[in-house]
Amino acid sequence: MDAPFEYVFPAIRGVQASREYYISMCPLRLIPKIFIFDEEELVPELRAQRVLNKARVPEIARYITRNRDGYIFSAITASIDAEVNFEPLASGAEGSRVGLLHIPMKxxxxxxxxxxxxxxxEMALRETPDLGDETIAVVLFLDIGLKRCQxxxxxxxxxxxxxxxxxGVLYDHRDExxxxxxxVVLSSPLFRDVVEMERSTLSMRSxxxxTLxxxxxxxxxxxxxxDANQGFEDKRRLASEYWDEVAKHFPEWTLVRERKISAGEVRQDYIHSHGIVLQALGKAGSALIRDSKVPWKPKLKALKKVNWARSNTKFWEGRAMLGGRVQKADQNVTLTTNLIKKFLGLTLSPEERRVEDAYVKGRNGN
Incomplete structure (x- = not known):
């Protein structure tokens, strides 16, 4: 009787929890052929993964094709529902771990x-077929009957x-x-000392x-x-100049850098150190700089006229806060931007005007 058709992978054999598993390198061209994914054929009770989020796939495929010399993938992990045969290439404790893994095609x-x-x-291979010769690590676990996969x-x-x-921002050198x-942080005398580079939340004692x-x-x-024609260095220079100028109008920021007051006190008493206000200052600044009719730096002096205290509920409740808690929703960013633009003498965009009118209408109980 003829031997059954089979896949043969060079592999390393290991043991976890008294069970054998295997690590191999698989050419990318074989990944879509061997690891067939059709969630419609598998009932939820048998699936060992989430339902595929198809919106994520093109983004990951672009990451591969746009970074041919620098993309990196961790191993794919899979369960095998079949009896396999591992053929060591040598004898002895060390030699027996490396060999050929025979897996039936069924x-x-x-x-x-x-x-x-x-x-x-699979998507990237359609655009760039020569990717098929590159490899990805595959970790294979034996799971007869697929009883352990979930x-x-x-x-x-x-x-x-x-x-x-x-x-993620700190370590990402591909994202402009x-x-x-x-x-901007490293070149700023202020930001360099008061920005948390790793965490995205700040404790009262921080x-x-x-945050970065x-x-x-x-x-x-x-x-x-x-201007789309502005290069990266122009953007860096402009951003650094803008934030340095903004900082001049928030004396509490400087006092924190000089250790004269604590950062926790400022975050607790004022709203201008929270992410929503920083983003609103960025959006308002973008509109201010685009308005080339007047120099933009003198206009920022108006920031001193704003009562940034969190206790100033007339300004901030329903706009940047809800029930005394700072909000981060897009609508809150827009409403906060609107208030800053008002003090800077800037005109609201049609969308900003729509959000503002709805906010005012709600406050008036209409």
Whole structure:
């Protein structure tokens, strides 16, 4: 009787929880063929992954194709529903761990971790077929009857912690806005000392006044809508100049840097150190700089006229706060931007006017 058709993978054999598993390198062109993903064929009780979020796939595929010399993927983890045969290449304790893994072609492969990577690889291969010769690590667990695959998914994600937004900005050297935010912080005499570079939330005891993620959002809002012909260095220079000028009108920021008052006190008593106000200052600043009729720096003096105290509920309740708590929704950012633009003498956009009218109507009980 002829031997059954099979896949043969070079592999390393390991043991976890008294069970064998295998690590291999698989050419990208084989990933869509071997790890077939059709969630419609699998009932929820058998699926070992979330339902595929198709909106994520093109983004990951673009990441591959636009970073041919620098993309990186972690291993795909899958369960094999089949009897396999591992053929060591040598004898002895060390030699027996490396060999050839024989898997029958009738085997079922269920992805435990990596379904979006698999779908993105398939999409990227359509655009760039020569990617097929590159490889990705694959971790294969034996799971006859697929009895453990769902528990494996739960265990693989049990202690996964998504990095904070700030540390994502700090480490991302491909994203231009992230690079811009980092350089603005590092070049600013004020920000360099009062920005938390890793965490995206601040405790009352933190000596930092802002988070890097808040500076990222604010600076991105500032440079958006500016002249498309401006290069990166022009944007960096402009952003640094703008935030240095803004800082002159918030004496509490300087007092925190000089350790004369605590950052916690300022965050508790004033709203101008919170991310929503920074982003609103960025959006208002973008409109101010685009208005070339007048020099923009003198206009920022009007910021001193604003009562930034959190106790000033007339200004901030329903606009930047709800029940005394700072809000971050898009509508709150717009309403906060509107107030700043009013003090700066700037005209609201049609969308900002719509949001403002709805806010005023609600406050008046109409």
């Amino acid at each position: 085997a079922r492969f269920i992805i435990n971790d990596g379904q979006h990577r698999r779908a993105a690889i 528990q494996m998914f739960a265990d693989l994600n049990r202690y996964a912690v998504r990095p904070s937004r700030s540390i 806005p992230a690079e811009l935010a980092r350089l 000596r930092k006044l802002f 993620s808040a500076i990222y959002n604010a600076t991105s809002s500032l440079v958006s809508g500016l």
